Amino acid sequence: MHQDAQGNTLTVASAEAARAFDHAIEGFLKYRFDTGLRLKAFLTADPTAPLGQVMAGCFAMLAYDRGLLGRAAGALAKAQALPANPREKAHMAALSAWIDGTPEKALSIWEQITAEHPRDLLAFRLHHFCAFWMGAPDRMVTLVEQVMPGWAEDVAGYGSVLACRCFAHEETGSYTIAEYAGRQAVALDPADLWAAHGVAHVLEMQGRRSEGLDWIAALEPNWEGGNNLMHHLWWHQAMFLMEHRDFAGVLHLYDTRFRNRDSKVHLAQPDLYIDVQNAASMLFRLGLRGVAVGDRWGELAEKAEARIGDTLSAFTQPHWMMALTATGRWEAAGRLLTALEEAARGNTHHARILREAAxxxxxxxxxxxxxxxxxxxxxxxxxxxxxxxxxxxxxxxDVLEQVFVDSALKAGRPGDARLALERAAAKSPVAPARRIGFAEAALSVGF
Structure with a gap:
């Protein structure tokens, strides 16, 4: 019998395969660019390891791309045909639920796995990811606090659990706990992108913009080999500059960091949901401030039109619409709404989110x-x-809240503007008058 670095029993053929599994998990947790290659090495070391196929399926699902559902289903079928222990079979059940469009069921299965195996990092991290993208930070906090007693600093992966503790508590407003956990994780590993990201969120929510810029600048030299989460950290850097009204600095980061327009590579820039959200929301925020953004919307609109009907990522839908309308693609915008309406007619948890929010x-x-x-x-x-x-x-x-408050001002609806300001005040200790997206409304209604 073999075990992973956290002491969980693995169905693998050799100690070498177990080490390859640990290497792939570490890449996943630390947002390394070569995570796919690490998984390939694990599958090569032992093609019959059931968690290798499970990971292949889950990694396909992480992209929120309808075109990858077949790949995920194929990996699941391979896993189900292999001998596996009960924990590994539970992982298959969670992946099956996710593929079937019932991620809420997958969350419950991952919770069951971690209840019995609190050091199962794959179940823990997948739960953290999916709960976040389902708008359930309460479940993120509950799970991380449930597993914490089973961890210690000398166990591999402890820093990644702290990083998740940071972000979960930040999203529920417990900023002191969040910042402490995030800084602990970064002290253990200055290259931990998720921990750096969690602390950046705390600094954003508390209006500590200069500290935020210093935080990212100090850690950036450690990020070599990171994946596109670096783009999101640079987006945070741009958000701090936005609040400082350094619009030229924002556009420079857009072009050289999180959208990388100045490189020939930008022509093949991915349409991964988080990259699209970074880019579209930043251009939209600049537009609200009257900043000309040139032709930057064009490549986003091309990608948006190509993805009409892919509604796996609910939050990306309004961002696709920003790109289509900014470039005058009204026919495509209509098709996007039609496709979204069709997907929202279902009777699943996701369809309700599409119908009631997206x-x-x-x-x-x-x-x-x-x-x-x-x-x-x-x-x-x-x-x-x-x-x-x-x-x-x-x-x-926040960008969707800004859509509402901007329209409220332009439509002459002071009651709605005040409603938006009250919501903004409830979410952050920073007064709306000190936030660039709400300052004009605060002055207008005397908030």
Whole structure:
């Protein structure tokens, strides 16, 4: 019998394969660019290891790309045909639920796995990921606090658990706990991107913008070999600059860091959901401030049009709409809404999120672009309380709140503007008057 680095029993053929599994898990937890190659090495070391196929399926699902569902299902079928222990079979059940469009069931299975095996990092981290993108930070906090007693600093992966503790508590407003855990994780490993990211969120929510810029600048030299989470950290850097009204600095980061337009590589820039959200939300925020962004919307719009009908990532839908409307692709914008309406007719948990949150938000973005601000407010107002179900952090969700408050001002709806300001004040200790997206509204209604 073989075990992973956390002491969980593995169905693998050799100690070499067990070490390859640990290497792949470490890459996944630490957001390393070569994680796919690490998984390939594990599969090569032991093609009959069931968790190798499970990981292949889960990694395909992590992309929230409908085109990869077949790959995930194929990996699951291979896993199910292999001998496996009960924990590994539970992982197969979770992947099956995720593929079938019931990620809420997958969350429950991962919770069951970690209840029995608190050091199962694959189950823990997949749960953390999916709970976040389902707008369930309460479940993120509950799970991390349940597993913490089973961990110690001398166990491999402890820093990654601390990093998740940081982000989970940040998203539920426990900033002191969050920052302490994140800084602990970075002290253990300065290259821990998820921990750096969690602390950046704390600094964003508390309005500590200069500290945020220093935090990212100090850690950036450690990020060589990281994956696209680096783009999101640079997006955070741009968010701090946005609040400082350094719009030229924001565009420089857009072009040289998180969208990398100045490189020939930008022509093949991925349409991965988080990269799209980074880019579209930043251009949209700049547009609200009257900053000209040139032709930057074009490549995003091309990717948006190619992905119409792929509704796996609910939060990405209004971002696709931002790109389509910014480039005048009204016919494509109509098709996006039609496809979203069709997907929202289902009777699944995800369909309800599309129906009750993604669709109103995406319609509101389209109305806003057309100057139909009264209709934008009417579309989005009933959904405001449920926007968190789209997934995304408070910092990311803020762009949809800005759609609402901007339309409220332009439609002459001071009551709705005040509503937006009250929501902003409840989410962050920073007064709306000190936040660039809400300052104009605060002055207008005397908030």
């Amino acid at each position: 669709l109103p938000a995406t319609r509101a973005v389209a109305f806003h672009a057309e100057g139909r601000h009264d209709e934008a407010c009417a579309a989005l107002r009933p959904a405001l309380g449920g926007l968190h179900r789209l997934g995304g952090s408070h910092a990311q969700q």
